[in-house]
Amino acid sequence: MKVGLLNSGAARLGAYWAAFLRELEVEVVPGAITDAEALEIGGQSLPGESPVVQLALGRILALGRVDVVLVPQWPAVSGDAWNEAFTDLLPRRISGLPTLIPVPDTGEQVEAVATEVGLRLTRNAGLVRRALERARILLNRNKGEMPALNRASQVTVAVIGPRALLGEDVLSSGLRQALEGLGLHAVYGPDLPLAETLQRAERLENAAKLPAGERELFGSASLLAGKSAVKGLIFALPLHDGATRAALTRIAGRLHKPTLLLNVAGGQTDFPELAAFRDQVTLGVAAAEGDA
Template sequence: MKVGLLNSPAAPLSPYWAAYLKELGVPTQTPALSDAEALALGAQSLPAESPAVQLVLGRILALERVDAALLTEWPAVAGDAWSEALSELLPRRISGLPTLIAVPERGGDLDALEAQAAGVGVRLSQNPGGVRLALERVRPLAQPARADLPALSRASRTTVAVIGPRPLLQEPVLASGLRPALEALDLHPVFSYEVPYADALRRAERLEDAHKVPAGERELFGAASLLAGKGAVAGLVLVAPARDGATQDALSRVAGRLHKPALHLTLDAGQEEWPELDTFAARLTQGATGRRPASTQESGE
């Protein structure tokens, strides 16, 4: 059985799954097209969906003669069927796809990850003994790398927190135009995916009934709340994928719980200009005039 690996930069466990299948002796393949070509292919097949959905579909379609593909689960937001059941919905919309096997996006709970990985391994290799040995060998790759909050200040620039889903902001083919657009306005962007995941989740515990809030929305709120609490951060840029109303609604709920200036943007693949950024940047720059520089350790609380 040959298995497709999509290897998204927004999927922290991609190296884990690649190493695991190699240990099991399962042949693997990655997409035969560049991300730009895969995106165009996905957009042709699902033109009305968000660019993040189009990209993952294109990567699957760019796999050549595989029997199955590992598909990383997305952090869900309320009301978004794609993030809640990506591996189930895609075959319903597009016929002829390989079998899609949903796998966890993170390894925070090692026991849960290895239990699911064991099931995947037995299914693909039919070798329970080899699965146990493979799990032991790749276990170090399941541990999240140590991460610190990035620098929140940059000389002569106003800091903004850029909040949005990782499957959008962390994909260069989708979001590469956003950082240059912000920096061209003398803004220093700090992206939500740069916030250590564990720190964002701890911050999200402040939400009322946090356990009832979908994981993706908790992550967005936690990162936004943590950054908004820093004195160096002047405002928030909340970015949702084009044609994704559920994420736009989730980001509106995030903004409603915070108390710093916020701008809502939608981002389509390859987009490089947002006219509304000019006015927002001017507003933040004027508000920051004369303000004491803040260290990266300020909590603002």
């Protein structure tokens, strides 16, 4: 059996799943094209969908003739059909795809799912137990630390958005370079320790009833908005992603610092709205310093 692993720079547990498959001794097929090429291929097949979906599709198609592909599950927001059921929805849109198996990228169910996947791929319980034991060390390596909130002579802004967008260089590098070029120190929500983000999200009314993606986005926004160093928040969302736009709009409405909602397309490098936002937060800092 030939197995593909959807390679994603945004995945927290990509190294774990790669090690687990290696220990299962199955044939793992790597993608043969660049992320930019995968984004272009996915965009040609699903031109009206978000770049996150297009990139994932392009990577799957790049695997060629495989029997199974393991696909990281991204936390969904309200009304988010793609992230709620990506591996079910994509084969309905694109025919001829290999079997897609969703695997968790965080949480307590990782090893339970890994056991099911391992048995499905090998039908060898002893081999699966060994693979679980050897890969386990990689489950606890991504707790993370708080990123630096200050940089000399620069105003700090938070950038809040889905990990599947901000964690992919091919999707977010243009935004990162634009912020650097404007002299802003950007702190990205997905870089925060997940435990602290989720703990902060518990402050939200009815938090337990909200989808995991919405809790994570709110937690990161609330945590950074509460830091005095952060002067404004940019809410980045993939182009054509109405569910994420609605979720980020709701979250922005709860905050009391300057906010900007920003569409991000694949390969985009020009963000004209950022200059005005830079001026807004910079003038706010200057006014506060003048009053002091």
